[in-house]
Amino acid sequence: MKASRFFISTLKEAPADAEIISHQLMVRAGMIRRIAGGIYNYMPIGLRSIRKVEAIIREEMNRTGAIELLMPAVQPAELWHESGRLEQYGPELLRVKDRYDRNFVVGPTHEEVVTDLARREIKSYRQLPINFYQVQTKFRDEIRPRFGVIRGREFIMKDAYSFDRDHAGLQLSYQKMYDAYMRIFTHLRLEFRVVAADNGSIGGTQSHEFHVIAATGEDVIAYCPSSDYAANIEAAEAVSLIESRAAPSEPLTKKSTPGKVKCEEVADYLGITLERIIKSIVLAVDNEGADPTIWLLLLQGNHELNKTKTKKIPGLADYRFATEKEIFNWFGVPPGYLGPLNTRKPVKVVADRTVANMSDFVIGSNEMNCHITGVNWGRDLPLPKVADLRNVRKGDPSPDGYGELNLCRGIEVGHVFQLGTKYSKSMGAIFLDENGKPTPMTMGSYGIGITRILSAAIEQNFDERGIIWPEAIAPFHLVLCPIDYKRNDAVRKQANQLYNELLDSGIEVILDNRGERPGVMFVDWELIGIPHRLVIGERSLRDKKIEYQGRRDAEPTLLPLKQAAPWVVERVCSALVH
Known part of the structure; x- marks a missing residue:
C-alpha cells in the first residue's frame, strides 16, 4: 500500500x-x-x-x-x-x-x-x-x-x-x-x-x-x-473475616450519638473501630395490591453491598432500595439510626457472613441521635439469615484457602x-x-x-508518542519512510525497490510517498503505532545503509542496505509466530 x-x-x-x-x-x-x-x-x-x-x-x-x-x-x-x-x-x-x-x-x-x-x-x-x-x-x-x-x-x-x-x-x-x-x-x-x-x-x-x-x-x-x-x-466469594462468634462480653447499652449518621462518624464518636459498627441497608420488594416486603441487610461498617449477590438471595431478585417514607414507616427514623432491634413493623433480616460471626457490635437504635452498643446474636437478637452480601477487598482470604486476594x-x-x-x-x-x-x-x-x-x-500498549500495536493486529507491519521521495531520484528508486521486495516477502508494508517532511512522517506513524519503520535518505544511501527503528526502540539501528529486507522480514515474522 x-x-x-x-x-x-x-x-x-x-x-x-x-x-x-x-x-x-x-x-x-x-x-x-x-x-x-x-x-x-x-x-x-x-x-x-x-x-x-x-x-x-x-x-x-x-x-x-x-x-x-x-x-x-x-x-x-x-x-x-x-x-x-x-x-x-x-x-x-x-x-x-x-x-x-x-x-x-x-x-x-x-x-x-x-x-x-x-x-x-x-x-x-x-x-x-x-x-x-x-x-x-x-x-x-x-x-x-x-x-x-x-x-x-x-x-x-x-x-x-x-x-x-x-x-x-x-x-x-x-x-x-x-x-x-x-x-x-x-x-x-x-x-x-x-x-x-x-x-x-x-x-x-x-x-x-x-x-x-x-x-x-x-x-x-x-x-x-x-x-x-x-x-x-x-x-467473587467473600468469606467470613471472623472464624467463629465469641461469647457476649458487654451489656446492651443505648448511647447518645447526636448528629452521627455515618458509620465512620459513629465509630469515631464512640472511640471504637469501624469494624464494630453494623451498616443497615433497607430494601423493598413490591407486592401487587399490598405493602412492599421490607428487608434489612446488615454489613460490617467498612464493607460495601454487592448488588449482584443481593439479587441471588431468594425473594430479592426484584429488589429496590426503600424510599425515605418507607424507611420512616417501618423504623420510625430516617437513615443513619437504623437497626434490627425494635422496628415498627416486621422486616426480613439478612446478615453478611462476617456480621453473623460478630459479637458486642453496635447498631442503630431506631431512635434519633442514639445507637446501641454491646449487641449480640442469640442474646439480644434472633440468629439471622446469613448470606454472602459484600464486595471482597484486597487482603481478604482467598475462597480456595491458598492465600489472600488482590x-x-x-x-x-x-x-x-x-x-x-x-x-x-x-x-x-x-x-x-x-x-x-x-x-x-x-x-x-x-x-x-x-x-x-x-x-x-x-x-496496554502506548507511550507519549501514540499507539504501540502488537504485530498481529497492527494496521501494517512496517512503514517505509523515504526522505525527499518526490525530489530525489535515488531515494525514490531505492524506496520503490525495497517496497516491492518486502511485499513479495509477505510483509504488509505501507510506503509513505506523500512527500512530507521527516518529522511529520515520523509523528504520524508513531501515533498510528506501526511496529517497524525503515528510513531511506540520501546520506545513508551514500554509505549503503538504511535506518531501522522498532516502535518500542529508543534509538534507530543502521543496517546494510542489501541485508535490510531479509533482516526486517525475519524480525516481523518472528514477532508474528504464536
Missing part, C-alpha cells in the same frame, strides 16, 4: 469527550470518527486492525469445528417474548416497529434467533453436537456511552452458540471454546486474566470472563497470586456461558434422542467484543 492512495487522517488534539487514552489515540490516529453518542465510523486504518482480529478469531473458531453463519441484526420481538427476556433485558434493548406496526428489536445478542434456527433445523441426536458462530454488528442502547468503543452502543462482536445432547456434551463444547479463547488472546499478545463471572441477563449456570488487564478497566477483578482463583468482583482492573473482551436448557425449554428447541424421546437441547453461548479488543490492546 502506498500512502498517497490510502486515507490517513491523524489529529494533533483529541476531542474533549475522550476520557481515556485508547479513545484519545483512536481518534487522533484516524481509526474512528464519532457520528453519534456511542456510534462510530471505523476509518480505513482502524478497519484493517478489526479485520485482523476477526481473522485470528475465525481461525480458532474453525479449528474447534464451529460453523460460521450470519443472523439478522433486526429480530422479531416475539422471539424475545418467548424466551422471557423482552422486558427483563431493560432499556438497553432497542425496540422498533416496522411499517405494519409489528414489533422488532435491534439485536444486542442472538440467543433467541439461534435457538429459533435450531428448533427449525435440528431434529435428531445425530445432528448434535453443533456450534454456530458469526461475526456481526450488535446494538445496545447504553444509558451513558463512554470510553469510545469500550462502552459504545454499536459494536462488532463474535458470538457462538453450541447445541449438545446433555450437560456432559456441553462441558466438552464449553472447554473447547474456553481453550480457543485462551489461544486467541495469547495470539493477540495481550495480558489477560480469566475470571469466574455472574451470568447476568444471558442466564445459565456457569460462566467465565476474559479480561485484558488495564488500569482504566471498568471491571474489578479479585484474584489470588498464590493460586488460580480469579473472579469478577460481582461474583484486586486489579480489567476490560472484559470475552465471555463464555453454560446456558443449559434455559432457552431451549422456553422456546421449544427439542430433538429426538436415540430412544425417540423428545429432549431439550443443552446450549452454550460464547462472545468476543472485537472492536473492544482494539481499545483494550491500546490501553
Whole structure:
C-alpha cells in the first residue's frame, strides 16, 4: 500500500469527550470518527486492525469445528417474548416497529434467533453436537456511552452458540471454546486474566470472563497470586473475616450519638473501630395490591453491598432500595439510626457472613441521635439469615484457602456461558434422542467484543508518542519512510525497490510517498503505532545503509542496505509466530 492512495487522517488534539487514552489515540490516529453518542465510523486504518482480529478469531473458531453463519441484526420481538427476556433485558434493548406496526428489536445478542434456527433445523441426536458462530454488528442502547468503543452502543462482536445432547456434551463444547479463547488472546499478545463471572441477563449456570488487564478497566477483578482463583468482583466469594462468634462480653447499652449518621462518624464518636459498627441497608420488594416486603441487610461498617449477590438471595431478585417514607414507616427514623432491634413493623433480616460471626457490635437504635452498643446474636437478637452480601477487598482470604486476594482492573473482551436448557425449554428447541424421546437441547453461548479488543490492546500498549500495536493486529507491519521521495531520484528508486521486495516477502508494508517532511512522517506513524519503520535518505544511501527503528526502540539501528529486507522480514515474522 502506498500512502498517497490510502486515507490517513491523524489529529494533533483529541476531542474533549475522550476520557481515556485508547479513545484519545483512536481518534487522533484516524481509526474512528464519532457520528453519534456511542456510534462510530471505523476509518480505513482502524478497519484493517478489526479485520485482523476477526481473522485470528475465525481461525480458532474453525479449528474447534464451529460453523460460521450470519443472523439478522433486526429480530422479531416475539422471539424475545418467548424466551422471557423482552422486558427483563431493560432499556438497553432497542425496540422498533416496522411499517405494519409489528414489533422488532435491534439485536444486542442472538440467543433467541439461534435457538429459533435450531428448533427449525435440528431434529435428531445425530445432528448434535453443533456450534454456530458469526461475526456481526450488535446494538445496545447504553444509558451513558463512554470510553469510545469500550462502552459504545454499536459494536462488532463474535458470538457462538453450541447445541449438545446433555450437560456432559456441553462441558466438552464449553472447554473447547474456553481453550480457543485462551489461544486467541495469547495470539493477540495481550495480558489477560480469566475470571469466574455472574451470568447476568444471558442466564445459565456457569460462566467465565476474559479480561485484558488495564488500569482504566471498568471491571474489578479479585484474584489470588498464590493460586488460580480469579473472579469478577460481582461474583467473587467473600468469606467470613471472623472464624467463629465469641461469647457476649458487654451489656446492651443505648448511647447518645447526636448528629452521627455515618458509620465512620459513629465509630469515631464512640472511640471504637469501624469494624464494630453494623451498616443497615433497607430494601423493598413490591407486592401487587399490598405493602412492599421490607428487608434489612446488615454489613460490617467498612464493607460495601454487592448488588449482584443481593439479587441471588431468594425473594430479592426484584429488589429496590426503600424510599425515605418507607424507611420512616417501618423504623420510625430516617437513615443513619437504623437497626434490627425494635422496628415498627416486621422486616426480613439478612446478615453478611462476617456480621453473623460478630459479637458486642453496635447498631442503630431506631431512635434519633442514639445507637446501641454491646449487641449480640442469640442474646439480644434472633440468629439471622446469613448470606454472602459484600464486595471482597484486597487482603481478604482467598475462597480456595491458598492465600489472600488482590484486586486489579480489567476490560472484559470475552465471555463464555453454560446456558443449559434455559432457552431451549422456553422456546421449544427439542430433538429426538436415540430412544425417540423428545429432549431439550443443552446450549452454550460464547462472545468476543472485537472492536473492544482494539481499545483494550491500546490501553496496554502506548507511550507519549501514540499507539504501540502488537504485530498481529497492527494496521501494517512496517512503514517505509523515504526522505525527499518526490525530489530525489535515488531515494525514490531505492524506496520503490525495497517496497516491492518486502511485499513479495509477505510483509504488509505501507510506503509513505506523500512527500512530507521527516518529522511529520515520523509523528504520524508513531501515533498510528506501526511496529517497524525503515528510513531511506540520501546520506545513508551514500554509505549503503538504511535506518531501522522498532516502535518500542529508543534509538534507530543502521543496517546494510542489501541485508535490510531479509533482516526486517525475519524480525516481523518472528514477532508474528504464536
